Amino acid sequence: MAVYTEVPDDELDSFAREYDIGRVVSCKGIAEGVENSNYLLQTDRGSYILTLYEKRVDPAELPFFLGLMEHLAARGLACPTPIPGRDGRALRSLCGRPAAIVSFLAGVWHARPRPEHCAALGEAMAEMHLKGADFGGRRPNSLSVAGWRPLFEAIRPRAGQIDPSLAPLVADELDLLEASWPSDLPVGLIHADLFPDNVFFLPTDAGGERVSGLIDFYFACTDILAYDLAICLNAWCFETDGAFNATKARLMLGAYRKRRPLSEPELAALPLLARGAALRFLLTRAYDWLNTPAGALVKRKDPLEYLRKLRFHQGLTGPGGYGIAP
């Protein structure tokens, strides 16, 4: 459940009057998501998403995220478009929180994506990288290699409550990644959290499915482009029993490469980038596991899933493990 801030009717009404979106018919809290409070806002003119930004979003960074969505949507990427108020401002305040309304995207996400979904994801990601190339904003990735050690130090004293092997494994992995993290790969605008729940699909007339929307750009940043693929190798290409599905990886990478070719160094770096991506989600999940108060409405995500994924990538000798020819 991700509705941290309840919005009283009178505050909602006066907030909605700051926009040219029609009369509010309903406003329902959306249970999915863990970061922000999201509402499905229906007016007599259409559907919108109202987001109140919560603890992990720095208000100073919101103009970057909203500006990016506006940039990508203007270039034809299927992503939410921020709706400006009558005064032209998209970023406002509601119930003491920064808040914005964005366009609603139709579609469903797949908890168990099939190989064809992974191919469609690869193509959509490449399109996003290409369309993001001329975005003027820059945002360093605070959850890349320099951010992992402080997170580790914060969880280290209680990491044993999750698993006894966690702290020693992370300590060794961090040493290795800090020493060998690449600094010469192509960099650009990346989503950095393109998990299945952030990618919507709709059926096509031909009986297949197409990507109908990419959402949740609140971790987007300027970082190694291939790191976005590494995040998705982790998030899309493992089965629920923990087995890695090389067919899904091959299709995702193949579709990406058709739109944006990968250089030899990018391909060679994939196992290392995938280890970093696994460590990043292991650390944030472990932090949340240890710091989410008992009785909180949010369902905690399993850190150990990412410990197992990390071990898989550690066992690879090259990118051939992802079903592609090096």
Ligand SMILES: Nc1ncnc2c1ncn2[C@@H]1O[C@H](COP(=O)(O)OP(=O)(O)OP(=O)(O)O)[C@@H](O)[C@H]1O
């Ligand atoms: N533009 C949109 N169109 C349609 N539905 C949306 C849109 N934005 C968000 N949603 C709905 O709200 C849910 C939560 O949104 P989102 O993923 O942005 O939240 P979050 O709190 O940032 O979550 P997390 O970071 O955990 O994924 C989505 O799963 C989706 O159901």
Ligand SMILES: N[C@@H](CCO)C(=O)O
């Ligand atoms: N996608 C993240 C949570 C939201 O950022 C995870 O699965 O750990």
